[in-house]
Amino acid sequence: MSEAVDGRPGAASDASANAEKAPVKGPAELVLVSAIARRFYLDGRSKVEIGEEFGLSRFKVARALETARETGIVRIDIRLPTQLDAELSDRLCEAYGLDRAIVVSTPEDPGDTSRQLGAVAADLLGEIVVPGDVLGLAWGRTLQAMGAGLTRLARCTTVQLNGVLSARADSVGSVETVRRAAQLSGGPAYPIYAPLILPDAGTARTLRADPGIAEAFAHFDRLTKAVVAIGGWDGRSSTVYQALTPDKREQYASLGVRAEMSAQLFDADGEQVRTDLDDRVLSISAAQLRRVPEVIAVAGGEHKTEAIGVLLRTGLLSTLVTDSAVARGLLG
Known part of the structure; x- marks a missing residue:
């Protein structure tokens, strides 16, 4: 009862x-x-x-x-490898409207940043490049580390996006990175065996007409993915800055230049700054990059935070691989 x-x-x-x-x-x-x-x-x-x-x-x-x-019989933990920061990646992606952001924990030794970012970027390319892609690769120390870290790549066409900085012996690594990527993928390669910055526009026009260089340039409008580096406007952050005369550095700074990417110059608002440098470089243009479906920037180090923020404001980037110190600075 x-x-x-x-x-x-x-x-x-x-x-x-x-x-x-x-x-x-x-x-x-x-x-x-x-x-x-x-x-x-x-x-x-x-x-x-x-x-x-x-x-x-x-x-x-x-x-x-x-x-x-x-009841706790099953507990689900979401864990990434220790060097990846999922929370900062998600916040950065949302804050800047990116398709993808990958934040790597800043190493104790800042000198390891390029190597660590390069290794993660190499894994990313192995993951996202699909057969038939036309992959463009720019130059930078971090991208050189990425090239060295590549272990797999779907069959694709690989194109060099800019010439080399003849004043820097290690810049020939851009050619080697392209050739290594092509060797891994088994696809064709289009390197650029010429300087990035020429003394005048006439010399640049002559070299662009060279059959080998013209063939590489012809692929810029066919790119499906491009990997680029970012530089600030100072001697530490930019190899382009280092390659210019002091007068040119000051001239471009007076025009508001705060960052560069593939020798394309930008002000603090992310607007492109047009200069005579545009006619003197062998490089993909900002307009061509804007037409690429996926542009992946690999850049880190706190000293580059402002420059990375500038390029995020351009709307050119769809993916960013960076370190946690930069991510916090961008979100702060």
């Missing part, structure tokens, strides 16, 4: 209703739930397969998996 529970009429029916809302799981059911969870999460079996084994409907298997999570 109902009075046998606590002397109140109807108390038993109340208790029964509560039990239906939150039934206490007995040991047999908990063991069953655990077995179902093990097959689903560890063995990778489908709900249909599990249902057939235990004589349950797909709905009941789904309910058992839900129970496993509710």
Whole structure:
């Protein structure tokens, strides 16, 4: 009788209703739930397969998996490799409207930043490049590290996006990066065996007409993915800055230049600054980059935070690979 529970009429029916809302799981059911969870999460079996084994409907298997999570039998942790910061990646992506942002924890030794970013960028290319892509590669120390870290690449066409800085011996690595990528992918390569910055517009026009260089330039409008570096407007952040005379550096600074990418100059608002340098370089243009479906910038180091912010404001970038110190600066 109902009075046998606590002397109140109807108390038993109340208790029964509560039990239906939150039934206490007995040991047999908990063991069953655990077995179902093990097959689903560890063995990778489908709900249909599990249902057939235990004589349950797909709905009941789904309910058992839900129970496993509710009771703590299954606990789901989302973990990335320690060098990747998922939270900052997500916030950066949302704040700047990027398709993808990958933030790497800033290493204790700042000198390791380029190597670490390059390694992650190499893995990213191995992941996102698909057969038939036309992949453009610019030059930069971080991109050189990326090239060295490449281990796999779908068959694609690889194109060098700018000439080399003849004043820097290590800048020939841009040619080597293109050739290494092509070797891995098994696709054709279009390197540029010429300087990035020429003394005058006439020399630049002559070299652009060279058959080998013209062939590389002809692929700029066919690019499906491009990987670029970012520089600020100072001797530490920009190899282009270092290659110019002091007078030219000051002239461009007076025009508001705060950052550069592939020898294209930009002011603090992300607007392109037109100068005579545009006619003296062998490089993809900002207008051509804007037509590339995916532009991936790989750049880090706190000293580049402002420059990276400038390029994010241009709307040219769809993906950014950077370090956590830069990400915090951009979000701060």
